């Protein structure tokens with residue numbers, strides 16, 4: 001009753017205020033507001049930091065981001081994963097140089113996972129991580145800051161404006177949020193490529209980015225923010241096929257031609273291993289920030305398994321939003337209902353793959 005009385009009060013007050021305005025003033029006011037809002041939306045691309053282990057699909061994701069007017073890449077921070085840290089930093093610097101974007105800060109970070117040995121993926125990405133394509137030496141210089149410190153600094157510089165897009169193991173993000181837990185409440189969003197709710201791509205349970213540093217992933221999922229999780233299971237349903245590669249091959253430019261070569265390598269490797277196309281893992285995470293309507297997200301509580309014999313690195317998603325409540329009565333437990341869980345993740349459960357691939361191609365073609 002109290003709530004409804006106060007609502008009535010507000011409505012009445014609002015009505016009186018509107019009544020004092022002549023009709024045309026109200027119309028003009030709304031028109032001006034609409035113009036200001038639309039101008040603000042157009043002139044304010046979303047600030048993002050991409051934490052990356054480049055990586056063929058990382059390279060595609062970075063070039064998509066650098067060519068998308070909806071987002072402004074404030075920094076690339078490099079984490080070991082697909083390749084060792086030094087190779088990753090070299091690759092990131094070559095990629096921003098290829099795109100003519102030395103204005104983007106590129107910083108190295110962690111040298112190894114928090115609590116285990118690094119697992120590198122030259123098998124999938126080529127010896128240099130970039131499909132064995134030799135890009136020209138970078139004209140850009142590395143930022144001397146430690147990646148996690150740069151993340152902390154930028155999040156404080158632009159409170160509630162930065163979207164983190166980690167597309168590698170979560171080591172750097174875990175280091176940043178452990179050193180300064182306040183960033184969890186100061187970012188706009190965190191959209192990761194990692195995890196899966198329907199089996200892994202490393203083994204039966206785990207996805208590679210989470211498997212490469214499960215302790216870091218556990219810290220990130222329990223940091224207090226809502227993690228948007230674009231997992232391998234959706235990446236594997238968002239494929240670059242021969243048809244799409246052919247579209248990229250019809251136009252030319254330094255970035256376009258590099259993407260065509262990476263695409264050829266990545267697609268051949270996927271086909272050799274029995275997949276019909278190349279999984280756009282990391283690019284889809286960037287795509288989710290560029291155009292959130294490309295994906296379907298569902299709120300869930302996700303825990304990261306760090307101990308399981310067969311399941312270390314699995315993202316365990318609770319799809320009921322609750323755990324059974326078992327209470328000890330004498331020599332046994334009795335179910336007494338449910339304990340409800342607060343969601344800590346928005347899990348991507350579907351993508352509009354065709355529309356995403358067309359967006360990707362349109363941003364890269366002729367560049």
Ligand code: CA
Nearest residue numbers: 055058167168
């Ligand atoms: Ca990656």
